[in-house]
Amino acid sequence: KEKLQVAIDGPAGSGKSTVAKIIAKNFAFIYIDTGAMYRAVTLYAKINQIDYENEEQLSEQVATISLTFVPADPVQRVILDGQDVTEAIRSEEITNNVSLVSSYKKIREEMTERQRQMTEGASVVMDGRDIGTTVLPKAQVKIFLVASVEQRAARRFKENQTKGFRVSLEELKDEIILRDYKDSHRLISPLKKASDAVTIDTSYLSIDQVVEKISEIIKTRA
Ligand code: C5P
Numbered sequence: 001k002e003k004l005q006v007a008i009d010g011p012a013g014s015g016k017s018t019v020a021k022i023i024a025k026n027f028a029f030i031y032i033d034t035g036a037m038y039r040a041v042t043l044y045a046k047i048n049q050i051d052y053e054n055e056e057q058l059s060e061q062v063a064t065i066s067l068t069f070v071p072a073d074p075v076q077r078v079i080l081d082g083q084d085v086t087e088a089i090r091s092e093e094i095t096n097n098v099s100l101v102s103s104y105k106k107i108r109e110e111m112t113e114r115q116r117q118m119t120e121g122a123s124v125v126m127d128g129r130d131i132g133t134t135v136l137p138k139a140q141v142k143i144f145l146v147a148s149v150e151q152r153a154a155r156r157f158k159e160n161q162t163k164g165f166r167v168s169l170e171e172l173k174d175e176i177i178l179r180d181y182k183d184s185h186r187l188i189s190p191l192k193k194a195s196d197a198v199t200i201d202t203s204y205l206s207i208d209q210v211v212e213k214i215s216e217i218i219k220t221r222a
Contacts, residue, residue, distance in 0.1 A: 004029070004123040004222055005138070006214075007131035010145035011180045011191060013152030015202045016127040019145070019210045021075075024125040026211070027218065031076070032069070032118050034128035034135070037111050038102040039089035040067050040080045045101060047080075052097045059106035067114070092167060096175065099182035108188050129183055132194030140221040142197035143214055151203045152176055 006023065008016050017033055024031035042052065044065050050057050070077040078086045088094070101107060108130075115126065115135050126135065132142035147155075153173040160167060167175075183191040193199060198217060202210050 003119075003121065004140055004218070005119060005136045006125040006141040006143070006218060007136050007139040007194070007197070008125065008127040008143045008145060008214075009129055009132050009191065009193070009197065010143075011147075011152070011183070012176050013156050014145040014147045015155070015207065015210060016145055018207055019214060020125045020127040022207070022211050023214055023218070026215065027123070027125075029123040029125050030118070032115060032124055032126040033076075033078075034111065034115055034126060034131065035098075036069075036078050036089060037067060037114070038107070039094050039098050040078055040085060041065060041107055041111070042094050042098045042101040043085055043089050044080060045097075046093070052100050055104045055106075058101065059104060062107050062110045087163075090163070092165065095179070099179050099186075103182070103186040103188070105188055112189075129191040130189035132197045133192055134189040137194075141214070141218050142194050143217070144193040144197040144199045145210070146199060146201050147203040149173055149176055 006029065008020050010016050017035070020033070021031055023029070041058070041062065045052055045054075045058055050061075066081050068079045070079055075086065077084050078089060112135050118124070119126070119136065128135070132139060132144070150173070153169055153176055156172045156176065157169050160172070180191065200210060200213055
C-alpha cells in the first residue's frame with residue numbers, strides 16, 4: 001500500500017502539533033514534530049555552553065548530536081544525547097532563541113536530512129515550517145494552518161498556565177509576532193505556504209473541527 005505523507009505547516013501557535021498528533025493517532029501514522037528537533041539543537045547549545053550566535057561551532061557539532069523520539073503516552077518523549085528533554089525544550093529561553101539557531105544553513109541541512117530518513121517506509125504526519133515546501137515537497141496532503149495572533153497568544157497563555165510559566169498575554173503576543181517574523185524572513189526555507197497547500201484558518205474552529213477537515217482531505221488522497 002502506498003505510503004502517505006501529510007505535511008502541516010504554519011506559524012507559531014496555530015495548532016499544528018495538537019491536530020497533527022490526533023491525526024497521526026487516528027490514522028496510525030508516525031508523528032514527527034520537527035519544531036522539537038530545532039528546539040533540541042537550541043537546548044544542546046545551552047547545555048554545552050555554546051552561544052546561540054555561534055553558528056560555526058554549532059554547525060561543526062550538529063552531526064554528532066543524538067536526537068530521538070520515543071513513543072509514550074500521552075506524548076512522545078524527546079531524547080537529546082541520552083537525556084529526556086521533552087519539557088526542557090519548551091522553556092521561554094529556548095522558545096526565544098530557536099528561530100536564530102534554526103536559521104543556520106548547516107543546522108537546517110542536517111535536520112532536513114534526518115526528517116526525510118524518519119519517513120522512510122512509513123506513512124507520516126510531519127509538522128513544522130518548511131515541510132510542504134522543502135522537507136516533503138511530494139507530500140500528498142499539505143496543510144497550512146493559520147490563526148489570528150490574538151487567538152494564538154491566548155492559546156499559548158492557557159498552555160503556559162497549566163505548565164506554571166508566568167508570561168503575560170501581551171508578552172506572548174510580542175514573542176509570537178517576533179518569532180513568526182524571523183521564521184518568515186530567514187534566507188533558507190522560510191515559513192511559507194506551499195503553492196499546493198490547503199489553508200485552514202483555525203481562529204474560530206475547535207480542535208475537532210480542524211481534525212475533521214484535515215481527515216476529510218486525507219481520505220480523498222489515500
Ligand atoms: O513548532 P515549534 O514552535 O515548536 O517550532 C520552534 C521553532 O523551530 C520555530 O519557531 C522555527 O524557528 C523552527 N522550525 C523551523 N522549521 C521547522 C520547524 C520548526 O525552522 N520545520
